[in-house]
Amino acid sequence: MDDLELFRNIINQKINLSDSEAEIIVSTLKHKSYKSNTLLLSSGETCKYIYFVLKGCVRTYYISSKGDERTRRISFEGQLNTVFTSFVAQAPSSELMETLEDSDILLMGYHDFYSLVDQIPAWETFYRKNLEEAFIYQNIKIKSLMTLSAGQRYQMVLTETPHYLQRLSNRVLSTYLNISQETLSRLKSK
Numbered sequence: 356m357d358d359l360e361l362f363r364n365i366i367n368q369k370i371n372l373s374d375s376e377a378e379i380i381v382s383t384l385k386h387k388s389y390k391s392n393t394l395l396l397s398s399g400e401t402c403k404y405i406y407f408v409l410k411g412c413v414r415t416y417y418i419s420s421k422g423d424e425r426t427r428r429i430s431f432e433g434q435l436n437t438v439f440t441s442f443v444a445q446a447p448s449s450e451l452m453e454t455l456e457d458s459d460i461l462l463m464g465y466h467d468f469y470s471l472v473d474q475i476p477a478w479e480t481f482y483r484k485n486l487e488e489a490f491i492y493q494n495i496k497i498k499s500l501m502t503l504s505a506g507q508r509y510q511m512v513l514t515e516t517p518h519y520l521q522r523l524s525n526r527v528l529s530t531y532l533n534i535s536q537e538t539l540s541r542l543k544s545k
Contacts, residue, residue, distance in 0.1 A: 415450050
């Protein structure tokens, strides 16, 4: 499957594009391959890209004032990832992004992205749907952190995203669940 097909599979989950629209959009993309543990965005840098994950895994995370990592988002094949607060405002990011596996990613730059929003109505719909999904995702994540116990958050991952257990290290999964690795080990052994 070539980049165009893979990209259309990602996009077609949310919108339908004509062949000519898809070609215009694909012409703005850059395909890059990254090794595992490659930093895509550092804290303090401005996020200049939307990342479409073709293969691999990307995480977005914070580092607390105590130096602890807190994973906000994990993206696998067929998903996009960016730091919307930095990307939209073109302001320095307080988050970091890194690959957790060897990854093939399509990158779209800020100016191309917004040019397409103005040019292709379906792309504007794609943007709106992704913003809505990001908002819902964040509210669910915040609610789970505020109202669920560590065990309940672990059960939620088991039920809703079991592939996290297979593809993420205990270190990363514990930062996603906001629990210690020891607590995660105890929960896994039950």
